[in-house]
Amino acid sequence: xxxxxQREIKLESQAQTGIQIQRESLAKRPRIREILIQAFLFLxxxxxxxxxxxxxxxxxxxxxLFFTRQQWEVTNRTLVEDVPTGWISFRISQSGARxxxxxxxxxxxxxxxxxxxxxxxxxxxxGIQETEPQAHDAGSDIAGATRVTLREFLTRTQWNPxxxxxxxxxxxxxxxxxxxxxxxxxxxxxxxxAIYLSEYASDRARSILKPVLEILSGIPTVVxxxxxxxxMTPLLRALLGVNTVEIYNTASAGLVxxxxxxxxxxxxxxxxxxxxxxSLRQAxxxxxxxxxxxxxxxxxxxxxxxxxxxxxxxxxxxxxxxMIVAIAAGAGSNFTFNPFKAAETMTGHIVRISSGDISYxxxxxxxxxxxGLMLFIITLGLNILSQYIVRRFREVYE
Amino acid sequence: xxxxxxxxxxxxxxxxxxxxxxxNLARRHRSGRFWLLVFQAATIAGIIALGALVLSIGxxxxxxxxxxxxxxPATLAVDDVGLQDLPKEELVRILEENVSEGLFRRLEHDLPxxxxxxxxxxxxxxxxxxxxxxxxxxxLFDSLxxxxxxxxxxxxxxxxxxxxxxxxxxxxxxxxPQSGDAMKAGVRTAILGSLWTxxxxxLFAFPIGVGAAIYLEEYAxxxxxxxxxxxxxxxxxxxxxxxYGLLGLAIFVRTLQALxxxxxxxxxxxSTANGRTIASAGMTxxxxxxxxxxxxxxxxxxxxxxSLRLASFALGATPWxxxxxxxxxxxxxxxxxxxxxxxxxxxxxxAPLVVVGASTFIxxxxxxxxxxxxxxxxxxxxxxxxxxxxxxxxxxxxxxVLLLLLLSLNATAILLRNRVSxxxx
Numbered sequence: 001x002x003x004x005x006q007r008e009i010k011l012e013s014q015a016q017t018g019i020q021i022q023r024e025s026l027a028k029r030p031r032i033r034e035i036l037i038q039a040f041l042f043l044x045x046x047x048x049x050x051x052x053x054x055x056x057x058x059x060x061x062x063x064x065l066f067f068t069r070q071q072w073e074v075t076n077r078t079l080v081e082d083v084p085t086g087w088i089s090f091r092i093s094q095s096g097a098r099x100x101x102x103x104x105x106x107x108x109x110x111x112x113x114x115x116x117x118x119x120x121x122x123x124x125x126x127g128i129q130e131t132e133p134q135a136h137d138a139g140s141d142i143a144g145a146t147r148v149t150l151r152e153f154l155t156r157t158q159w160n161p162x163x164x165x166x167x168x169x170x171x172x173x174x175x176x177x178x179x180x181x182x183x184x185x186x187x188x189x190x191x192x193x194a195i196y197l198s199e200y201a202s203d204r205a206r207s208i209l210k211p212v213l214e215i216l217s218g219i220p221t222v223v224x225x226x227x228x229x230x231x232m233t234p235l236l237r238a239l240l241g242v243n244t245v246e247i248y249n250t251a252s253a254g255l256v257x258x259x260x261x262x263x264x265x266x267x268x269x270x271x272x273x274x275x276x277x278x279s280l281r282q283a284x285x286x287x288x289x290x291x292x293x294x295x296x297x298x299x300x301x302x303x304x305x306x307x308x309x310x311x312x313x314x315x316x317x318x319x320x321x322x323m324i325v326a327i328a329a330g331a332g333s334n335f336t337f338n339p340f341k342a343a344e345t346m347t348g349h350i351v352r353i354s355s356g357d358i359s360y361x362x363x364x365x366x367x368x369x370x371x372g373l374m375l376f377i378i379t380l381g382l383n384i385l386s387q388y389i390v391r392r393f394r395e396v397y398e
Numbered sequence: 399x400x401x402x403x404x405x406x407x408x409x410x411x412x413x414x415x416x417x418x419x420x421x422n423l424a425r426r427h428r429s430g431r432f433w434l435l436v437f438q439a440a441t442i443a444g445i446i447a448l449g450a451l452v453l454s455i456g457x458x459x460x461x462x463x464x465x466x467x468x469x470x471p472a473t474l475a476v477d478d479v480g481l482q483d484l485p486k487e488e489l490v491r492i493l494e495e496n497v498s499e500g501l502f503r504r505l506e507h508d509l510p511x512x513x514x515x516x517x518x519x520x521x522x523x524x525x526x527x528x529x530x531x532x533x534x535x536x537x538l539f540d541s542l543x544x545x546x547x548x549x550x551x552x553x554x555x556x557x558x559x560x561x562x563x564x565x566x567x568x569x570x571x572x573x574x575p576q577s578g579d580a581m582k583a584g585v586r587t588a589i590l591g592s593l594w595t596x597x598x599x600x601l602f603a604f605p606i607g608v609g610a611a612i613y614l615e616e617y618a619x620x621x622x623x624x625x626x627x628x629x630x631x632x633x634x635x636x637x638x639x640x641x642y643g644l645l646g647l648a649i650f651v652r653t654l655q656a657l658x659x660x661x662x663x664x665x666x667x668x669s670t671a672n673g674r675t676i677a678s679a680g681m682t683x684x685x686x687x688x689x690x691x692x693x694x695x696x697x698x699x700x701x702x703x704x705s706l707r708l709a710s711f712a713l714g715a716t717p718w719x720x721x722x723x724x725x726x727x728x729x730x731x732x733x734x735x736x737x738x739x740x741x742x743x744x745x746x747x748x749a750p751l752v753v754v755g756a757s758t759f760i761x762x763x764x765x766x767x768x769x770x771x772x773x774x775x776x777x778x779x780x781x782x783x784x785x786x787x788x789x790x791x792x793x794x795x796x797x798x799v800l801l802l803l804l805l806s807l808n809a810t811a812i813l814l815r816n817r818v819s820x821x822x823x
Contacts, residue, residue, distance in 0.1 A: 037718050038617055044609030045618070045627045048692065051685055052630050055641060058648040192440030200434060213444050218808065219451070220746025222775045223797050226782050230790060231454040259447045266444070292430035313636070320638025322749035323775075327782055347640050347749070354643070354753040360652060372644040376637065383636040387629075 059376055062369030067150060069363050071164055072106055072143040075099070079107065080120075083136045089123040097144060104145035110134050111145075148363075153370065159333040159349070161364055168374060170333040174250055174343035178325055179318040181254025181339060182261060186318075187311055189258075190265025191300075194307075197266070198273035199295040210267070217263040225327030228256035233328060236340070244340050248330030251339035256328065257321050261314040268313065272306025273299055305393035312386035316379045322347035346371050455801075458794030459566050461541040464552045466559040468529035469496070481523065486516040489523060496527040532581055533559055535788055567795035575761045576777070580788040585796050587760055588777040591676070592745060592803075594764050595773055598680020599687060599744055604737060607691030611733075614692070615699040616721055635689040643753030646682030651754055654678075660768030674755030677767040682754050683747060687740040694736020698729040731814050738811040742804050748775040774800045 076096035083090045099105070099122070103114045111131045116123040127133040148166045156167025193213065197206050232252040237245045245251070276299050284294040300307065330342025331352050344352070350368050358365050471481045474492055484492075490511050494502055505511065511519065524530070533556050536548055541563065552561050574584030610631075618624035650658050655673035658681075702725050710720040756776040764771055772780075774796060781793035 031716060034716050034718050038613075041609045041613035041617060044606045045613040045624075047606055048610060048631045048634060048689065049627060051645075051688070052634060054649060055637070055645050058645055059641075062648065189440045189443060192437045193444055196434075196437035196441050200437060209441060209445075212448065213441075216444070216448055216451075218742065218804065220748065220775055220800060220804070222746070222748040222778050222782070223451070223455070223801070226458075226778065226790075226793055226797060227451050227454050229782060230458060230794075231450060259444075259451075262444055262447070290426050290430045292433050293426070296433075316636060320640065322638070322640045323779060326749070327779065347638065350640055350644070351749055351752050354647065354755075355758070369644060369648070372641055376641050379636060379638055379641075380633060383633055387632070 055376065059369050059373040062366050063373045066363065066366035066370040067148055067153070069366060070104070070145045070147060071363065073097075073146050073164055075105070075142050075144045077142045079136055079138050079140045079142070082138050083107075083140075085126075085133045085135050088126060089121060091121050092142060094120050096142075099144065104128070106143040106145070107136050107140050108134055110136075157335040161367065166367060168346075168371065170335040171344060171346045171349055171371065172374070173335055173337075174325075174329065174333070175319055175345040175347070177250040177337070177339055177343065178254035178257060178321075178329060178345055179315060181251055182257035182318040182321075183311075183315055185255055185258030186261045186265050186314060190262050190310075190314070191269055191307065193262070193266035194269035194273055195295050195300070198270050199291065199299060210270070213263045213266060216259065217267075221260065221321060221323040222327070224256050224260050225323045228252050228324055228328035232256050240340070246330070246340060246342050248328060248342035249340045250325075250329050250343050250345075253325045253327075253329040254339070256324050257318050260321065260324065261317050264317060265310050265314045268310030269303070269307045272303035272310065275306065276302045302395055305389055305395070308393075309386040309390045312382050312389070316382035316386075319382070320347065320375060320379050322351055326351040346375050455794050455797050457537045457539050458791050459798055460538045461536045461564070461791070462548055462561055463532050463535040463564050464556055464559040464561055465530045466533045466556055468531070469527055470558070471524075471528050474523070474527070481520070486519055489516065489519045493519060493523050493527065496523075501526065532788065535791055565795075566791045567798050571792070571795055572799065575763070576759060576772070577761065578759070580786070580792050583792055585774060585777060585799055587763060588772050588774045588796070589799070590763050591756075591771040592773040592775075594676045594767075594769075595680040595683055595751070595771060596741060596745055598676060598767065599683035600737070600741060602681050602684035603688045603691055603740075607688050607737075608695050608733060610688075610692045611695035611699055612721060612726075615696055616717065616725065631689050631692050635693060639686055639747055640749040640753060642682055642686045643750030645685065646678060646750060646754045650678035650681050658768070672755075674757070674770065675768045676764055676771045679751050679754050679756065679771055679773075680767075682750050683744045686747065686750060687744045690740035690743065691737055694740065695729070695733045698732025698736060699725060701732060702728045731817065735811045735814045738807055738814070742807045742811075745804060745807070746775055746800070748773075748779050751776050752779065774803070 074097075077099070078093045080091050080093055099114060099117065101114055101117055105112055105114065105124070109131060110127055110133060111129045112124040112126050113128050114122050114124055146164070148164075153166055153168050155169070156165065157169040157173070158165040158167045159170035197210060201209065229252075232255055233245070233247060233249065236249070236252055237247075280298055280302060281294050284298040289297070325345045325348040329345060329348055331348070332342065332344055333349065334341060334343040336343055350371055353364055353368055358368075474481050474496075476484060476488055476492075481489075481492075493505075493511075497505075505522065514522075534552075536544075540548065549561065552559055571584045572589070573586055574582065575587045576585075577583040610627075614624065614628060614631075618627070651673040656662050658673045658675050658678040660675070660677075706724050706728065707720050710724045715723070751771075751773055756772050757770045758772075758780060760770055760772055778793050778796045778800065781789040781796065784790075
C-alpha cells in the first residue's frame with residue numbers, strides 16, 4: 001500500500017467521523033462581503049469631501065446669483081412724451097443718471113434695452129426679458145438695471161440692502177473690531193497662562209487649573225452672549241460712562257469672545273511648550289539662566305510654531321464666532337472704528353437676516369451666501385496657514 | 399551692593415567672572431519674580447472670568463419680584479373667611495360676579511363649572527379676577543445687598559405690590575411650554591426640540607463618522623485621495639458653524655424640501671411644508687459634528703494595540719472580522735467618549751439652527767421628524783434678545799437647565815473614560 005493510498009483511507013475515515021477537510025486552494029480569492037464593506041466605509045469617508053463640495057457649491061452658486069441678479073435703481077429720468085406700443089424711439093428728460101448704449105431700462109412693468117442714444121432721444125428694443133410692450137404716458141419714471149459688482153462688494157464701506165448698497169467692508173470691519181479686541185485679550189493672557197502652567201505650576205496645580213480653564217471652552221456660545229449683554233456691557237458702561245459706551249457695542253462682544261478663546265490659546269500653547277524637551281531647559285539652567293529667562297528665551301522660541309498655530313486657530317474661531325456678536329454687538333451695519341458703538345459683523349448679519357421670514361428668490365437670500373463665502377474663505381485660509389506653519393516650522397527633537 | 403553680590407564675593411576667590419553679571423543678578427531675579435506674578439495673575443484672571451460668568455447667570459436666575467394684584471384677594475373674602483378657605487359654591491359665585499358675562503359663558507362652555515374641582519375654580523379666580531402681575535424684578539445681587547432700597551422703592555412706587563423672592567428656575571419652568579408671558583413661560587418645548595434634533599444628528603453622524611474613521615485607520619493606504627480625505631476632515635472641523643447653517647438651509651431646507659418636510663410620505667402639514675423641520679435641523683447638526691466624531695473615533699482606534707490585529711490575522715480572520723470582533727470592541731468606549739463630547743458641542747449650537755429656521759414661537763410639543771422646532775439654546779437667544787428685562791431672568795434659568803444637561807453629559811464621558819483606562823491598564 002502506497003503512502004498516498006494510506007492517506008486517502010485516513011481522509012475517508014475522517015470524513016465518516018464528520019470532520020470536513022477543505023481541499024480548496026489557499027491562494028487569495030475575492031471575498032464579496034469584505035469588498036462591499038470596504039466600499040461602504042470608503043463612501044463614509046468620501047462623504048466628508050461631499051460636504052466640502054456641497055459648501056463650496058452652494059456658497060458659490062448663490063454668490064454668483066448675488067452678483068448677476070438684476071436690480072432696479074432710480075435714474076431720475078422720465079418720458080417727455082406719450083409712448084404708444086409700437087414706438088421704438090422716443091425722447092426722455094435730459095437730467096439724471098447717465099445712460100449708455102446696451103443699458104437695460106424699465107418703464108412701468110416693461111423692460112427694454114437701449115440700442116442707440118442721440119442727445120435726449122433713445123432707440124430701444126421693446127419688451128425684453130419676458131415682458132410685453134405697453135403704452136406709456138409722458139412723465140413715467142425710467143428705472144435703470146444694475147448689478148452688484150464684485151468691485152463694489154469688495155471696496156465699498158456701506159452695507160444697506162434697502163437702498164441697494166452692498167459694500168462688505170461695513171461688516172468685515174465690525175468683524176475685525178470684535179476679533180482684534182478678542183485677540184488683544186486672549187493672546188497675551190493665554191500665552192501667560194500657558195507659560196505658567198507649563199513652566200511654573202506644580203503637577204498638582206496644573207491638574208486642577210487646566211480642567212477648570214477648559215470648562216470655559218465647553219460652555220455654549222449663547223451663554224457667553226448672555227454674559228456679554230448682562231455683565232460685560234454694564235461693566236464697561238460703569239467704567240467708561242454710559243454716554244461713551246452704547247448698550248450694544250463691539251468692545252463688549254470682542255472681550256467676551258476673548259474669554260471664550262482664552263482656554264483654546266492656553267491649552268494649545270501649553271501643549272506646544274510641554275513638548276519642548278527637558279534637556280533644553282537643563283542646558284539653559286546650566287548656563288546660569290533664571291527660570292524666566294529659560295521660559296521666555298529658550299522654551300517659547302523652541303515652541304514658537306505651535307504657539308503661532310494656536311494664535312491663528314484662535315483668530316479663525318474669533319472671526320467665525322456668531323452668537324456673542326448677534327446678541328451683544330448690535331443690529332444694523334455700521335462702518336465705524338469706535339469700539340463702543342454698535343456694529344453688525346458678518347456672522348451677526350447672517351443670523352439676523354435669516355431668522356426673519358426670508359424669500360429664497362431675493363437678493364437678501366443671495367447676499368447671505370456671498371457673506372458666508374467670504375467667511376468660509378477667510379477661516380479656511382487661516383486654518384490652512386496654521387497647519388502649514390506647524391508642518392513647516394516645527395522643531396523636531398528626537 | 400546687594401546681598402547676593404556680597405555672597406558671591408565671599409565664595410569666589412581670585413579673578414571673578416561672577417562680577418561681570420553679579421550686578422545684574424538682583425535685577426534678573428526681580429524681573430523673574432515680577433513676571434511670575436504676571437503669569438499667575440493671568441491664570442487667576444481666567445478663573446475670575448469663569449466665576450463672573452457663573453455669577454452673572456445666578457444673578458439673573460434668582461431675585462426679588464414685586465407682584466401687584468388687580469384686585470386684592472382680601473376684599474373678596476366673605477364673612478371674614480379668606481378666599482383660601484371658601485367652599486366651591488362661594489368661589490363660583492365670586493367668579494360669576496367679577497368676570498364679564500362672555501368670559502363666564504366661555505368658561506362654562508369649556509367645562510361646566512359644576513364639574514370643575516374646587517382647586518380649579520380657585521385657580522380661575524386667581525388668574526382672571528385677582529390677576530397678579532409682576533411689575534418689577536431685581537437681580538440676585540441687588541436682592542441681597544440693596545434690600546432696604548428695594549423695599550423703599552416698592553412701597554414708594556407700587557404701594558399695593560407684594561415683594562417676593564423667587565427662583566425663576568423651578569420644576570414648573572421645566573414642564574411648561576413656551577409662552578408670551580415671561581411669568582408663565584417654560585422650556586418644555588425647547589428641551590424636547592433639543593432632544594429630537596440631537597437624536598437625529600447622532601443617528602445620522604455616528605454610523606457614518608465611525609465608518610469613515612475605520613476606513614481611514616484600517617483600510618486607507620497612502621494614496622492621494624486618502625490624504626485629501628484626511629486633510630479635508632481636519633479643515634471641516636475648523637469651518638464656522640454658521641457656514642454649516644447656510645449649507646443646511648440650501649440643501650436640507652430648500653433643495654430637499656420634499657424629504658425634510660415629510661411631503662414624500664404624505665405628511666404634508668402646511669405649517670411645516672417649508673422644510674424648516676426637526677429633520678433638517680438634526681441633519682445640519684449631524685454634518686457639523688461629523689468631523690469631530692471622525693477625528694475622535696480615529697484617535698480611539700489608533701489606541702488599540704497593533705498586536706491585537708496581528709493575533710487575529712494569525713488565526714485566519716479577514717480584515718473585517720478583525721475589526722468587528724477585536725478592534726471595535728476595544729475602541730468602543732473611546733469612540734463613545736468622543737461622540738458624547740461632540741454631542742455636547744451640538745447641544746449648545748445656536749447659530750446654524752437659527753439659520754436653518756428654528757421657530758420663534760411654538761407652544762406645542764414636537765410630534766416627530768417633520769415638526770417645527772425650537773431648541774434650548776435658540777430659546778435662550780430669543781429671550782436674551784428681547785428688550786424686556788424679565789425675559790433675561792428666564793433666559794438665565796434656561797441657561798442653568800442647559801448647563802446641567804451638558805454637565806451630566808460630560809460627567810458620563812469622564813466616567814466612561816475612567817472605566818476604559820482602568821480596564822486597559
